[in-house]
Amino acid sequence: MTEGATQPATRATLEDVARAAGVSLATVDRVVNRREGVRAKTVARVEAAVAKLGYRADLAAARLARGQTFRFAFVLPTGSNSFMTNLTEQVARTADWLAGHRGFIDIHHVDVFDPDVLAGALENLSPAYQGVAVIALDHPRVRAAIDELVARGVAVVTLVSDAPSSSRVHYVGIDNPAAGRTAATLMGRFLAGREGTVAVIAGSLSLRDHTERQFGFHQILSSEYANLSALPVIEGRDDSNRTRELTAALLARHADLRGIYCCGAGNRGIADALEASGRAREVVWITHELTEHTRRFLVRGTLDAIINQDAGHEARSAARVLLAHCSGEPISPDQERIRIDIFLRDNLP
Amino acid sequence: MTEGATQPATRATLEDVARAAGVSLATVDRVVNRREGVRAKTVARVEAAVAKLGYRADLAAARLARGQTFRFAFVLPTGSNSFMTNLTEQVARTADWLAGHRGFIDIHHVDVFDPDVLAGALENLSPAYQGVAVIALDHPRVRAAIDELVARGVAVVTLVSDAPSSSRVHYVGIDNPAAGRTAATLMGRFLAGREGTVAVIAGSLSLRDHTERQFGFHQILSSEYANLSALPVIEGRDDSNRTRELTAALLARHADLRGIYCCGAGNRGIADALEASGRAREVVWITHELTEHTRRFLVRGTLDAIINQDAGHEARSAARVLLAHCSGEPISPDQERIRIDIFLRDNLP
DNA sequence: CAATTTTTGAGGTACGCAACACAAAATCTG
DNA sequence: CAGATTTTGTGTTGCGTACCTCAAAAATTG
Structure with missing residues (x-):
């Protein structure tokens, strides 16, 4: 038997919520965006309406209205082996995808094996970046550079290689x-x-x-x-x-x-x-x-x-995490966990 | 040294393209959306401008303007084992995510092991659905039901279990x-x-x-x-x-x-x-x-x-594939390939 | 060259939300 | 109860695109 959990055919808008709660659009806006100056009683009424109508902000519209764009830097090794070449390509593809979501990725190639060079590169990054993904080295100078970026309000994720003692917001890579x-x-x-x-x-x-x-x-x-x-x-x-x-x-x-x-x-x-x-x-x-x-x-x-470790997943995950962090959305740890893949001859992709 | 491939700080809009190509917004619109009635010469000029400015449609704005919403049905087994329970939960989570992107998922529970019941459920699905994901059985009646849906213009993906001889647009599952x-x-x-x-x-x-x-x-x-x-x-x-x-x-x-x-x-x-x-x-x-x-x-x-097989990936992949198919966007096969995971005691997530 | 067809332009509306200004109402204070 | 303060309502604008209409311009035809 086809007993389904049927949802409303069309999404509820802020206006619908306002009408249902008997308040104005501005008040609903204040509540959903957690602005000040609304009585607790009213907040409760609005939230009840939100719950009742199953209101979910339309992410497309919200992002459009906010008009924010994001710039991220990916700091990757110069030259290097097949894995890094592949990672670079995957980052480029991710950049392509992000471009459709108001995000830009610049790839910076650096000798990541030299702590001073890497730290220097991080220190000299343009302040235009809201997020940085870096193949880190767990070295005091690099750690300091990361900490400084974070202190400046930049979201930093480590990629493939972590710097656990730094204040990076997330590590994208395997255990x-x-x-x-x-x-x-x-x-x-x-x-x-x-x-x-x-x-x-x-x-x-x-x-x-x-x-x-x-x-x-x-x-x-x-x-x-x-x-x-x-x-x-x-x-x-x-x-x-x-x-x-x-x-x-x-x-x-x-x-x-x-x-x-x-x-x-x-x-x-x-x-x-x-x-x-x-x-x-x-x-x-x-x-x-x-x-x-x-x-x-x-x-x-x-x-x-x-x-x-799947370089494509890592690149996309890093971008998603940075994006989520910058727009204040939650991330789902499940999806962002990078798995340890085992390949035998038989399960090669 | 930090030599990066720096991109423009702000995205190009349709207006920018129009200005660069020396044509009007309407013409650019005709070109990028492949409408008729534009001279080949003009098309070329616009496309050159698009390429030069690196114009990419803002997906958020496009979706908003189009105002389309999508309804998908996921046909899953009733009751059943831990895997299916988990899959159901993952589909629910995916539905939650999709809700922010103008998509709705209804979950229909059916005895998928009975070909007649399954085929019947597919035949009786509301015509409101633009897409269906189903744990298929490779049986003539089921195949026919899938083919009929596809013939009606519904995007059908098989999930976990395939019906390769049917005309489903995609199989989301392992080899x-x-x-x-x-x-x-x-x-x-x-x-x-x-x-x-x-x-x-x-x-x-x-x-x-x-x-x-x-x-x-x-x-x-x-x-x-x-x-x-x-x-x-x-x-x-x-x-x-x-x-x-x-x-x-x-x-x-x-x-x-x-x-x-x-x-x-x-x-x-x-x-x-x-x-x-x-x-x-x-x-x-x-x-x-x-x-x-x-x-x-x-x-x-x-x-x-x-x-x-990662049920979360499968649920998300099915939703992405359906969404992409319905909005005419391409899918990246790489990302949608479901891997055969091997877990030993040591690499458990 | 006039008549016809094709191509292009100008302009508008709508999508759902964010952000803001300002007025009106309700509540609190002395 | 007047005045100050807090809370709410009304209204507007803009984001970038899709889609529509109608007129103007250009190209093609007889």
Whole structure:
């Protein structure tokens, strides 16, 4: 049977509310926009009418009337790897979407790995921005720069990499320790009791996200998989040539190497070394970020799993959060939570 | 250095375009809304001005001026399991959001497992709806009902369960065969070479999504994991009591049972039986849908992995697709693709 | 060149709300 | 009860676009 919760066919306007409450439009306006000078009794009457008619402000009309426009700056790394390239493109697409909603995004490219350069860029941002999204570094100067922006009334969200001790209003990105733990569980279960060593390759241990991932990874590996022992973390600087050599050396030195967890970039180097060694099939390799390269390695079977964060979601979420913050609307945490995606060969998008 | 792609501080309006092109507002309107009666030469001039100024219609203003409102019907199952309850809630939340964008959602509860009832419900839907989202059944009568709606100019999207041979404009849901393959790969890898049998429990094989999942599961299991042999599929009718008994019987009969893949509901019964048998730790159990129950089983270690589809995403996506379709806007396939989530204990949201 | 058709311009209204000014009414104060 | 104060009503304008009418201008035709 089709028993539906049928709603009124047409939306109630402010005028309808005014009529229903027996007050004027101005009073309703005062109530819904929480302005002063209305008796509590009247407020109650208006709110009752709002509830009764199910009045909801027409966001389109409200934004039009307010006539506000928003300018946001996205501070992203220069050059860089496939993930960052993709993120930049997703931000550009988001900008395109925002343009239809009275919002503008400027993309600023900065060397985000240098705290001074990054902090300087944040300090010199035009005061025209109501919001800033930045791939942060958890460094005192950067933190100070963020805090100053926030103090100036600018909404700041950190993107992909957080600065938790700063006063940013929101972090858009994954829980990195949890991502590391996820990788460790996959590694442990895929190796199912076999004994041997596992290597961890990070970009740089001065990057908070890489550190957190390897922390989570070690945590689970050591507590749950006694059969596996982790080798000291190697820093590959997110560079393929360097990771190629490091991986080749690893494979040569450790005959009992069972797994590689790469919590940064430089995957092409790892793939080359693994495939050259002839041990690609037996060594379980888990890495981060779905790119055209890692996709290929996964399909080919060299790579066993990808832990991913969806750059498109991150870009859109950052824009939504900034927009909501600037226009005083609430955000739904559910929708803005960035998930830790696991990709196997079978569930690739 | 902060070299940014700085955009104009304020958006260009139709008037700006008119001025730049040296024509009147009416002409610009004719061009941007593709009305007739404008010389090709003039069209080109206006379009050049649009491009030069980077004009983008203000969606808020456009929608306001058009004054259209949209009514959508969501046809969901009556009563039912945790997943459907959650989906219903997410649809309600989406309705709340849509209300701010001149859209209304009515939720109709129907026994979607009965093709005649479902088809009847679709046939009797009020003609006031511009769009319908339905958890479909791939059955001739249902297909015909969908086709008729589409023929009447109603946008129809299938939700969670598809009717691919119908003329629905979009399917919002996961790739079920791929989900089954994903489960099989996890099963195969978690069992890592051990020999034995694997059971598959479906709700009903007349449900397309369940069939597709078990198809994908068997496909990978038989081709890649010769060490594991699948038992005949069991139909648990998504009922916990029934699955409890069936699982208990399975465990009693098959000492070499290594894994259980449940591609439907009834998980509480499986958990009970597994835990009662004392073999919860050694048997790899993989199931679908993250609910409060499956979350608990996963954390406890009884359950090894959850294949999930995000009900919130699905609800929002369906609404966005319907809205876009009705207002002639394009959709971005990227954003509307529903992912096959894998949840381990470590990456639970 | 006149008559006809096509193209363009000018101008208006409406959408629902925000924001403001000012007057009128109600309430409170001394 | 007069005066001061608070609360409410009336009215206006503008946001950027859609859509409409009617007239003016330009191009095309016979």
